Amino acid sequence: MNQQPMQQPMGQGQMMQQPGRSSRMPWIVLVVVVIIVLGVLAFLFRGKFSQNANAPKLSGYQAVFLTNGQVYFGKISDVRDTYVKLSDIYYLQVNQNLQSGQTATQQQSANSNQQPQLSLVKLGQELHGPADEMYINRSQILFYEDMKADGQVAQAIAQYQKNGGQAPAATNQQGTAPATNAPEQPAATTPAPAPAPAPAKK
Incomplete structure (x- = not known):
């Protein structure tokens, strides 16, 4: 004769324990999620905070x-481990001066005797139309x-800003404005007197 195990009635103490465990589970999950989110935010903003400091x-x-020898003038707004952000950029x-009627050798000799003229250029006027900000790799910065x-x-x-975007006059390396090269006027010559006519033969 098989005897079936008798089911004991659930006591009042056991009935009180289960609701307590289930009510604590959402709070535990919430605390774990908050800790994970704070850890991710700390990791993401750690580099930014350290760089700003x-x-x-x-x-x-x-x-x-x-x-590469290029020099840019602008406002540095952000310095990171890998790049530097530059805005409101200018360069020289x-x-x-190319003159017609001169050979390449003559032009090179003339340029070597003259101070190179420099003009200020605003970034953004190039053919490809770049935006007026630049992210420069730190390894490329001296x-x-x-x-x-x-x-x-x-x-x-x-x-330049006062003139509303008009570039100022070019300057040479010594910082003085170059003189205007006016076209050379030919030297005045006195016309030679006409020869006297020969006397008629009789």
Whole structure:
């Protein structure tokens, strides 16, 4: 004769324990989720906070010197481990005076005897139309430095903005405005007197 196990009636203590466990589970899950979210946010913003704390105090315009010899003038707004953000950018362009009727050798000799003329160019006027901000790789930067407000480049930028986007006059490396090369006038010559007519033969 098989005896079936008798089911014991559930006591009042056991009935009180299950609701307590189920009510604590949502709070445990919520705490775990909050900890994970805080950890992710701390990881994402750790680099930004550390860079802002270690970033140098910059004001006005800066000159950024690159490894390829190019120099950009602008405002550094963000310094990271891998890049530097530069905006309101200008750079210098070398102007060469080309004269017709000269050979390449003569032109090269004339350019070597003259100081190269430099003009300030605003980034964005190029053919491909770049935006007026640049993200420069840190490995391509030699150094950058603040520019004084009374410096020649800073004054040229101020003059450019004052003129409503018109580039200032070109300057040479010595910082003086080049003289206007007026076309050479031929030297005045006195016409030779006409020869006297020969006497008629009789």
